[in-house]
Amino acid sequence: MKKHIHLILFLMLMCVVCLIGLQLFWNYQNYNHTVKTFDHDINEALRSAADREIDDRQLKIVNKFEGWLADTSLITITADHNNRDSNTVFHTKDRHPLYPADKGITFGLEDFPLKLNHITPAAKQYLIKHFADRILRRDLQKGIVYNYTQLLGDSLNKIYNASKTNVSLLKKLTKQELAMRGINASFILNPGKNSRLYLTRPVNTHFKRPFKNTWFYAGFQSPQQYFFKQMKWVITTSLLLIGITVTCFAYTAKTLLSQHKLALLKDDFINNMTHELNTPLSSIKITAESLKSFNHTPQIQAEYLDIITYQADKLSSLTEQILNASRMEKQAGDNRALIDLNELIDKAINDMQPQIAKYKAQINYQPLPIAVSVNIEAISMLNAFTNVLDNAIKYATYASRVNISLTANAGYAEITFTDNGIGIPDEYHHKVFEKFFRVPQGNVHTVKGFGLGLSYVSQVIKQHRGAISIAANRPNGSIVTIKLPLN
Numbered sequence: 001m002k003k004h005i006h007l008i009l010f011l012m013l014m015c016v017v018c019l020i021g022l023q024l025f026w027n028y029q030n031y032n033h034t035v036k037t038f039d040h041d042i043n044e045a046l047r048s049a050a051d052r053e054i055d056d057r058q059l060k061i062v063n064k065f066e067g068w069l070a071d072t073s074l075i076t077i078t079a080d081h082n083n084r085d086s087n088t089v090f091h092t093k094d095r096h097p098l099y100p101a102d103k104g105i106t107f108g109l110e111d112f113p114l115k116l117n118h119i120t121p122a123a124k125q126y127l128i129k130h131f132a133d134r135i136l137r138r139d140l141q142k143g144i145v146y147n148y149t150q151l152l153g154d155s156l157n158k159i160y161n162a163s164k165t166n167v168s169l170l171k172k173l174t175k176q177e178l179a180m181r182g183i184n185a186s187f188i189l190n191p192g193k194n195s196r197l198y199l200t201r202p203v204n205t206h207f208k209r210p211f212k213n214t215w216f217y218a219g220f221q222s223p224q225q226y227f228f229k230q231m232k233w234v235i236t237t238s239l240l241l242i243g244i245t246v247t248c249f250a251y252t253a254k255t256l257l258s259q260h261k262l263a264l265l266k267d268d269f270i271n272n273m274t275h276e277l278n279t280p281l282s283s284i285k286i287t288a289e290s291l292k293s294f295n296h297t298p299q300i301q302a303e304y305l306d307i308i309t310y311q312a313d314k315l316s317s318l319t320e321q322i323l324n325a326s327r328m329e330k331q332a333g334d335n336r337a338l339i340d341l342n343e344l345i346d347k348a349i350n351d352m353q354p355q356i357a358k359y360k361a362q363i364n365y366q367p368l369p370i371a372v373s374v375n376i377e378a379i380s381m382l383n384a385f386t387n388v389l390d391n392a393i394k395y396a397t398y399a400s401r402v403n404i405s406l407t408a409n410a411g412y413a414e415i416t417f418t419d420n421g422i423g424i425p426d427e428y429h430h431k432v433f434e435k436f437f438r439v440p441q442g443n444v445h446t447v448k449g450f451g452l453g454l455s456y457v458s459q460v461i462k463q464h465r466g467a468i469s470i471a472a473n474r475p476n477g478s479i480v481t482i483k484l485p486l487n
Ligand code: ADP
Pocket: 387, 391, 392, 393, 395, 419, 421, 422, 423, 424, 432, 437, 438, 439, 440, 448, 449, 450, 451, 452, 453, 454, 455, 477, 478
């Protein structure tokens, strides 16, 4: 049976360990994944935001460029098809060229289908769009500015060189990019290399990259912090689950072990009780048979009847003891009254006279000169005192000496029973209050009992909101201390 319980406990323990291991492993994997993804996503977000910010500035230049081309006071656009291939060619030049020899630029558009002798509004519009969106845009993306005409080149260079990173736009776009990646974490742009923040790789936001640099990087809280913030509910739930699992396991293990212990104690109790009941019963049986079979003298008959009465008394005292213990569980300590403990202890000693005489015990008790009145249930408290006294007398190695003392202070009455008996090993000082428990003494218990007395006593004391404890009386014996509240 014990083997089975240990096997079950071992298997349960393995399950719990595996469950906890799996949970921790899963959380660890999750942590690694989140940290890696976080690092990748914040770098990507900043890079995309920088591209979009540059794009935005280039778009503004392109719009301005379109305005200059459309402005006839600045630029003249003409068209004809007097060339070898007879395709339309466009001539773009400054209205007021800086150098008279400056003829501007002439070019054809591959996908322009019409053959024009002069420029039309639609063709001009087409040319402007094409020039700005295809030619200029592509050049800007390469980080180059051409002098298409002197005026266009100078103006472009001016705004191109003056263009600076729009930091607030970059920040806004980074936020958007982060949100698109499901990251809702605050950050600071260029927080300083020594900051304790987690830094992204720097991105270049200069127009003329890679030729010129304007570096931007973002500082975030650490990925670890981010993980814990993101996963706080998952982590809390999984810790809670681990806690519940461990508690359940501990509770089940405790219940199993205590059930097993109870089963053993009950076996002990039944053996013990059978033995205790059998001895007087067989004695009664033998004596009664002898009375029936032989013609004894009246004197012997009387002696035999005395034996039967004695053994019957013993039987009823045993059953009384067992009944008392089970009755106590239901009793709630009714019929309480103010009782002087001096008197109650006296009465207990008096009730124990037969036992005292049998063991030739010596009881020392000096009643207090003042009454120590406590609100108690007299009968159960008297039973408790006689039980403790009975133990102090019977668990003796030789003529037992029991000192009883009563003191009252700090709101408590304290009664101590000090004996010089066989004593109780320290490790059993608490266990003796458990039902059926008897201090192990090999297979033979020289003193008979059921292990119910002290559990009864401790219940009575608990019902009176008191406390009971056992200590060793060195070199021999035990000290049982009972504390009862005075009101
Ligand atoms: P029992 O009927 O066995 O005496 P108790 O509950 O009164 O049951 O006591 C439990 C056990 O505690 C006893 O079996 C005994 O081993 C030990 N015990 C109790 N009181 C004393 C004492 N004064 N001296 C030594 N052992 C004691």
